[in-house]
Amino acid sequence: MKRPTLEVVAARAGVSKSSVSRVVNGESTVAPEIRDVVMRAVRELGYVPNAAARNLVTRRTDAVAVVVSDPPQGVVSDDPLFATVVRAVSRELEAAGKQVVLMLAESDRSRARVEQYVAGGHVDGVMLIALHGTDPLPAALARTGLPTVSFNRTNAPEVPYVGLDNASGAALAVRHLLERGRRRIAVITGPLELYESRERLDGYRATLRDTGRRSIVALGDFTRVSGAEAMRQLLDDDPALDAVFASNDLMAIGALRTLREAGRRVPEDVAVVGFDDIEAAAYTTPALTSVRSPMADQARATVRLLLGLIEGGPREPVIMPNELVVREST
Amino acid sequence: MKRPTLEVVAARAGVSKSSVSRVVNGESTVAPEIRDVVMRAVRELGYVPNAAARNLVTRRTDAVAVVVSDPPQGVVSDDPLFATVVRAVSRELEAAGKQVVLMLAESDRSRARVEQYVAGGHVDGVMLIALHGTDPLPAALARTGLPTVSFNRTNAPEVPYVGLDNASGAALAVRHLLERGRRRIAVITGPLELYESRERLDGYRATLRDTGRRSIVALGDFTRVSGAEAMRQLLDDDPALDAVFASNDLMAIGALRTLREAGRRVPEDVAVVGFDDIEAAAYTTPALTSVRSPMADQARATVRLLLGLIEGGPREPVIMPNELVVREST
DNA sequence: CTGAAAGCGCTTACAG
């Protein structure tokens, strides 16, 4: 069952291919009677335009590449950011009539594949979701000249992005802990090649410094297991600590487990604040206080930035606000 | 900076377009010296074939649609299944040289869009991830005649799938609870339009029936909040229950919260078993016993089924085994 | 407002 072409629609309707094309593309310069007869033929034949032929001549693809760039050591496969952001991005892109081509960039090979594909003109633009701080992809994509934006800031300053005010988010968390009377406040950082990890650490440091307190730092990588390990190390190094700020909720969840295993009560002995306010934060024991980052909104704003760019709009970065959600862990 | 075409490569190399085409497509019937000169020209010019032109003549697309069909009432945006399965599917498809076109089917409009797109011959095949039991999409896709497979069984028997042995998974959970000496074992079901929800319920029922016990059933919809509510209801209806089998881990997490709020100790007063063994299961308080479903493996198997189908292979459904992972909650 | 014709950049029989 071969698909009908413009030509057979034209024959059926008794008009030229040009007219059918105009009707199908909704041009206004078509006589009503022609439109009607063409519409009928289209319906009867079940005509769907051949995208390849159309793209070949128009040079538009109506597709956008969504590339998720993972760190070499891999990520948590169930990372809530992936689901939330990819879903929100797809929904918004589809609403704008764009096809979503999802690409994972995890290895040098797959990175090369992404570059090829993008340089090959298969898409109108690129939305980057970089879970990784040191990769050459953002700069490489920017070099292709194709409209490219990033969810969160990358290591390539020329790529416009929608980010968070991470430092003030962290400050929110630390000030809250101080107000609760906590005196020895530790931090568990994200991977430090990531811009948002560094900003969250800076916000923590600056806030403590302002009150004359010292920082207590353990390194994590945004996974639950790294949060659990960092917490263990913090407890060893400074058994008297009475609060911890984890740079994301997944690590806070890991820290909570370590604290429970160590017999520390939360929040009585140690208060815990996370970052992101993922859905799971409301279901931990005790429920987690967290700095909310509006991931879905941020994702939508990133799409709008990209669509604007494709239309020749401005490339101004956008910063989303965040707020503290207080629950039982502090 | 216009991209170079076959024609300019041919001119540069001093050969015909046909020869360039053959070299680029790796045909073996090309003299080595021609191959070399063409390769050089390709490299120097940075030639990348125009996919639209190629598709137009070959009628292959080297793309696969991954359609995620959500229920009308929406889903948990951070559903770990989405991240795990979409990631695994993409990775596997990319390894096979297929482009991944991600499509969300959430409304009638987006469903129509998916059908159009698929019928429009933009892809070589379709991988369906249906989080929803009553939708017309599986049957509609099957009707297009395009190779279509589903992650988990759908309501359209003609769509081949890779599923789980849900009934025996549930039986594993219930037998384990019986062995632990539990006598009043409740179940929290998933949405009953979903095949796997019904199978898990059946497995629970059959196992209890075999030991002469009665079922205690509460309805959920696979979200945390529905698990929390179902647990509240179960506690009201049967305060003496001493175990609950939740049909997925998200609902088990919700149930855990309700039990804590109600002052029931887990597992001393009430034992809890989940299903799926998502990463979060190891981080609940107490850590959750769960029936592991090998989501990533299942995703990969589904991709292989699809690739086979595209090559004209068999359409036999595949059933993956599952096993019980015992932790602290039982 | 409508139609005939050229052209987008490839691949693929076909002849040589």
Added chain:
DNA sequence: CTGAAAGCGCTTACAG
């Protein structure tokens, strides 16, 4: 093994 030519299914000036 190589090249000239036709053709894939559209859109888009251009003339009328």
